[in-house]
Amino acid sequence: MTTQPPPVLGFVGLGNIGGPMAWNMAGKHAGDFIAFDADPAACAVLDGTRARRATSLAALAQEADIVFLSLPGSAQVEAVCLGPEGLAAGARWPATIVDLSTCTVAMARSVAARLAERGIAFADAPVARTAEAARRGELSIMVGADEALFARIAPWLHYIGSDVTRCGEVGCGQVVKLVNNALVFEHTAALAEMMVLGQRAGVEPALLLDAVAKGSGDSFVLRNHGRKAMLPRVFPQGGFPPEYALKDIDYLMELAAQTGTATAFAGLARRYYAAAAAHGFGGRYFPTVIEVVDRNLDVA
Known part of the structure; x- marks a missing residue:
């Protein structure tokens, strides 16, 4: 029986919480892990891991199967997902985008609907607790997704969270x-x-x-x-x-x-x-x- 290789994970946003989350994912994932931040210096948080650095969102989208976002807010999430240089702008895009940021409920549901038109699954999965908990991989993650999508992404969310809760359909995590x-x-x-x-x-x-x-x-x-x-x-x-x-x-x-x-x-x-x-x-x-x-x- 052929064993499927692990998906290629991508991560966008290596800030105060995003950096530790990406570090945990990079260390725990058996497959490739690619990261991007608008500030190249932020990638230093991944020193010592197997993570590769993408030079752009387009380059990350060319390889990643599942992309996790940790961004300041709604405007940035919408731009990274659907902007002219975003993850869905090129010839090839990820199958799934999981947003770990805190955003408006309306934006999460709107982005999910527009991505679905391109066949891209979207889940909102904002995180709670402290930067220290992020470093330990013990965040609480509140997920908005249908049951099938939640089951698919839960294993990777457990890389960064000790409590992963499906709160309902898309938007309910927010x-x-x-x-x-x-x-x-x-x-x-x-x-x-x-x-x-x-x-x-x-x-x-x-x-x-x-x-x-x-x-x-x-x-x-x-x-x-x-x-x-x-x-x-x-x-x-x-x-x-x-x-x-x-x-x-x-x-x-x-x-x-x-x-x-x-x-x-x-x-x-x-x-x-x-x-x-x-x-x-x-x-x-x-x-x-x-x-x-x-x-x-x-x-x-």
């Missing part, structure tokens, strides 16, 4: 991711308020987090963003900044408007992150929102 991110942003802003309040009322922040963690106020945000960033006040450049939080909240609020859903908490969180970006904390890790609270900055 629905769940946007809900997840909005909850994180809302909770981080709420925790910032309470940490500042507690300190001003006489409770040391570290003790406050320890005590709350033993009660019903414990959470992922407290244990990660609270302890690792907000407590030491360490907000490095190059992480997930307030500008990205604003993008994701705007995507969520677009979906809320389309579905007639109230999002008062998301709107308040948006004001906090907009203030962070406007008052000199742009580009820094988004839990820097605690500085907005601590400095009594205007939240318009």
Whole structure:
């Protein structure tokens, strides 16, 4: 019996999360792995792996059977998939495109429909958790795809994720991711308020987090963003900044408007992150929102 060779995997976007994901895929995949980033220097993250570097999207599309995307947002995903120099522009294109980015639900469904006209399968599979989880290959991945496509792509998603969940048809992965991110942003802003309040009322922040963690106020945000960033006040450049939080909240609020859903908490969180970006904390890790609270900055 003839054994089919493993598919050629492609990966586009080697940023803060994309780089570690690509590194894990390149190390775990038995077949060829080809990567591309608009910034050639970003490919250095794959040093020491068997990954090959593509010089263009067209060159990657010529070889890859399945292409994974990790890009800043909807506009970039649409351009990479369907633009004049995109993956579907040449004589040969991938059979499947899996988008690991966070985008609007409407864009995911529109791109899927237009790619389907060319016979290209598309799944939205945004990822959650931290850059550290990406390095460990322990992301949570929320997938929008029909059952057959999900079954085909799940083995490669497990290269980068410890939890891979089919959330429904195309677009549903983005629905769940946007809900997840909005909850994180809302909770981080709420925790910032309470940490500042507690300190001003006489409770040391570290003790406050320890005590709350033993009660019903414990959470992922407290244990990660609270302890690792907000407590030491360490907000490095190059992480997930307030500008990205604003993008994701705007995507969520677009979906809320389309579905007639109230999002008062998301709107308040948006004001906090907009203030962070406007008052000199742009580009820094988004839990820097605690500085907005601590400095009594205007939240318009």
